[in-house]
Amino acid sequence: MRADGHSFETDCDTEVLVHAWEEYGKEMPKHLDGMFAFAIADETAESIFIARDRIGIKPLYYSFHEDDLYWASEIQPLLHAGIDVELDEKAIYNYFNLRYFSWPQTPFSQIRKVPPGSSLLYEDGTISTQQYWKLESTEHDGDIDSFADQFRTMFEDSVKKRLMSDVPLGAFLSGGLDSSSIVAIMSEECEKQVNTFSVGFEDSTYDESNEAEFVADHFGTNHHNITIDLDSMDLFGDVVAQYGEPLSDPAALPTLAISEYASEHVKVVLSGEGADELFGGYWYTDKIPRHQHALRYVPDSVFQTVRRLEPHSPVRRQTLRYVSALENTDTAIRGVVQQFDTPPEEYLTLSDPRGENSLDSMIAATRNNVDQDTFSKRMNAFAIKHWLTDDLLYKVDQSSMAASLEARVPFLDHNLVEFAYKIPTEYKQNGYKPVVNQAMKDILPDRIRNRDKHGFSVPVAEWFRQDHYAITKWLDYDRVASTPYLNADKIHNIWAEHKQGADNSRILWKVLTYVAWYHQIAADSITNTSETMPS
Numbered sequence: 001m002r003a004d005g006h007s008f009e010t011d012c013d014t015e016v017l018v019h020a021w022e023e024y025g026k027e028m029p030k031h032l033d034g035m036f037a038f039a040i041a042d043e044t045a046e047s048i049f050i051a052r053d054r055i056g057i058k059p060l061y062y063s064f065h066e067d068d069l070y071w072a073s074e075i076q077p078l079l080h081a082g083i084d085v086e087l088d089e090k091a092i093y094n095y096f097n098l099r100y101f102s103w104p105q106t107p108f109s110q111i112r113k114v115p116p117g118s119s120l121l122y123e124d125g126t127i128s129t130q131q132y133w134k135l136e137s138t139e140h141d142g143d144i145d146s147f148a149d150q151f152r153t154m155f156e157d158s159v160k161k162r163l164m165s166d167v168p169l170g171a172f173l174s175g176g177l178d179s180s181s182i183v184a185i186m187s188e189e190c191e192k193q194v195n196t197f198s199v200g201f202e203d204s205t206y207d208e209s210n211e212a213e214f215v216a217d218h219f220g221t222n223h224h225n226i227t228i229d230l231d232s233m234d235l236f237g238d239v240v241a242q243y244g245e246p247l248s249d250p251a252a253l254p255t256l257a258i259s260e261y262a263s264e265h266v267k268v269v270l271s272g273e274g275a276d277e278l279f280g281g282y283w284y285t286d287k288i289p290r291h292q293h294a295l296r297y298v299p300d301s302v303f304q305t306v307r308r309l310e311p312h313s314p315v316r317r318q319t320l321r322y323v324s325a326l327e328n329t330d331t332a333i334r335g336v337v338q339q340f341d342t343p344p345e346e347y348l349t350l351s352d353p354r355g356e357n358s359l360d361s362m363i364a365a366t367r368n369n370v371d372q373d374t375f376s377k378r379m380n381a382f383a384i385k386h387w388l389t390d391d392l393l394y395k396v397d398q399s400s401m402a403a404s405l406e407a408r409v410p411f412l413d414h415n416l417v418e419f420a421y422k423i424p425t426e427y428k429q430n431g432y433k434p435v436v437n438q439a440m441k442d443i444l445p446d447r448i449r450n451r452d453k454h455g456f457s458v459p460v461a462e463w464f465r466q467d468h469y470a471i472t473k474w475l476d477y478d479r480v481a482s483t484p485y486l487n488a489d490k491i492h493n494i495w496a497e498h499k500q501g502a503d504n505s506r507i508l509w510k511v512l513t514y515v516a517w518y519h520q521i522a523a524d525s526i527t528n529t530s531e532t533m534p535s
Contacts, residue, residue: 029132047123054133054414056116056389063111069122075244079525085110096344097359099248100391137371140422148438158413159185169268170195175211178272184443187219196221197262199254202229203459228254233470242402246517248510250458252395259403273392274411277383278420279436280428284336292326303327329375333363347490376425461505474515483515
């Protein structure tokens, strides 16, 4: 019994939501902490209220169909709810730009995502949405030491909160700065030996297992490692079947593999998602502003000429795309988002893909989320709003939940996110996540703090040069040709170029994932296919 009269009937934490609804109504998400996606049916008010956490750690889908509201934490239940669904052409075009479906879009025009930090109220046959949280970008005053001290205090508090558990827990450990920082704090706070889990690759170019083992030895964890190779593609079908929408992130495969392995030992893991987006962990954070400054006196006509030459150049196409992208902030963001790859219209059969929620409108919207219209500020806003939520967090959530494993993300405590977003750009560009690096200098070995960022890469470029069944079964010409919006001739030409030495692996992985998703999940659910699909 609380002092204000709320009586709890169970020990279940979910009951807190009911009392929060009674106390705060539709303002209740502002009073919640952590990750969540939930629905409350109020019989008295004849309303339904659904809400998603601030960062979008947990997914939440809905469909408003014939004045009825349907909702679920996955797409698949909505496909089985009797809703007539069609593919969303503009969303699919964006997928081939982004490699993921960014809120509110899904592959289906009748199914939407609740945006992060938003809620939806259904009453009297209508729905209304409310954004209850957004980032404010006005910069803090301070220096690197003060920001590092504040981060360390907030980060330790965030990790401690996520160590509360009635079941065994551990951590994903790559050996990089982010996961090592989490393990360092866990080792100080946990009475029992920490369980850590890492992925290694047979190809030494991609393998970080030695670094993970070094960190594990340093902190005395109970370390586990699995190895991924081409034969791990046997898991590909399981990955796609688990995800309700295509996600062309090759790291989904090892993430599912390590989640399944970790679930044999623990039920909760801490993971390092979010640090790169918040504290400047990507190459473009520093390099693109420097290159734009170096080319600031180059006339626009030069960039336009490079852009015209690029399609006709047999070599160095990505270099030419990179140079042309430096023209202005919008083109630079588009270049990073597309990874300087061949534009989708060159291998898709689509009508005009522009309009609301297109990549152009997403890029333009970043101007509303910054206090300075610079590449660094706006790219940071885009990465947090879209890339983080709909790729990285979706990947970890779907893979971990498929393995009955709960993944928690200490870097994304909303108080820490709000703080980090206001750190001046200069403290996110001078080195590899300088604030985090400085904050952890007394607890992390110099070998970890000083090593270059490696990233979680998968050797798919080499895999596409081999004829593994998990690849060839989906990239079969007839299978590709029977998949909406794909030009099979052009895609097979792209594959042939790749086998001859070009690197078209990102395009091929997007196609592979989309084809497998369509034939495993979407095809049987789409209505009026002959009317809505191009021939």
